[in-house]
Amino acid sequence: MQADLEEGLARVLRVPVSLTVAGRTDAGVHATGQVAHADLQRPVWEEQRGxxxxxxxxxxxxxxAVRAVREVPFDFDARFSALARHYVYRLTDVDAGPDPLRRADTVGWPRRLDADAMAAAAAPLVGLHDFAAFCRRREGATTIRTLLDLRVTREGDLVRVHASADAFCHSMVRSLVGALTAVGESRRTADWPAALLRSSERSSEVPVVPPGGLTLLRVDYPPDDELAARAEVTRAVRPT
Structure with a gap:
């Protein structure tokens, strides 16, 4: 998506464009609330803004689809100024599978899921933890994150896993959902996901669910006068 958007912007603006995005999602993951910024010369922006x-x-x-564009303060950074990112993962355990109109963003689950057990397993994961067991480690990157929200809800045959954090490491949301589905299928007890927080390495026991059910819904930012301070905090290495 980023490369396609950069190419499209370059065609319209007639200058090379390099984007910084709020969240780099795995191939197959959707985004209805992605945010990106680019630095442009004033005359280029003024000519095309409307x-x-x-x-x-x-x-x-x-x-x-680009829903809107606007000028932002110089201190704005789509990635480092973000306060929180909000995702939802959609599953259905109905025998017929997803509604044909929702097949692109809803995963058909082959077994029945106990959403209440999944919700009970999710609650202890909220907070500041080292999520190494749920992350694909990247050189020099921390796996310590503040999980602001992790909720499981059911509406008929649709199960939603809502996840919000200051930031997510690689494959973290899909791994968290994978651990919760193991509980939902009664293959693991409700205390198993939280027990994995004691691990300092990626756990091979944690399944990674397919990317198609995951959508980035929204990215939150502070007021304009706090953008620079937020970016400075985010760039700082989290304590180990």
Whole structure:
């Protein structure tokens, strides 16, 4: 998606464009609330600002839509200024599988899920923890995160896992959901996911669910006068 959007912007603006995005999602993951920024020369921006959304619609692939563009303060950084990122993972355990109109963003689960047990397992994971067991480690990157919310809800045959954090490490949400589904299938007890927080390495026992059920819903930012301070805090290495 990022490469396609950069190419589309370059075609419309007639200058090379490099984007910084709020969250780099795995292939197959959706985003309805992705945020990105680019640094542009003032004359380029002024020439296109009123018609950029419409012109991008004509050059972007059909599965990418830019809803709005606006000028932001110099201190804004789509990635480092973010306060929180909010995701939802959608599963259905109905025998027929997902509704045909929702097959792109809902995973058909082959076994029945106990959403109450999943919710009980999710609650102790909220807070500041080392999520190494749930992350694909990257050189020099910390796996310590503040999980702000992890909830499981059921509405009929649809199970939703809502996850919010200051930031997520690689494959963390899909791994958290994978651990919760193991509880939901009664293959693991409700205290198993929290017990994994004691691990300092990625756990091979944690399944990673398919990417298609995951959607980035929203990214939160502070007021304009707090952007620089937030970016400085985020860039700092979290304590180990």
């Amino acid at each position: 018609k950029l959304v419409r012109r991008l619609r004509g050059v972007l692939p059909r599965d990418i």
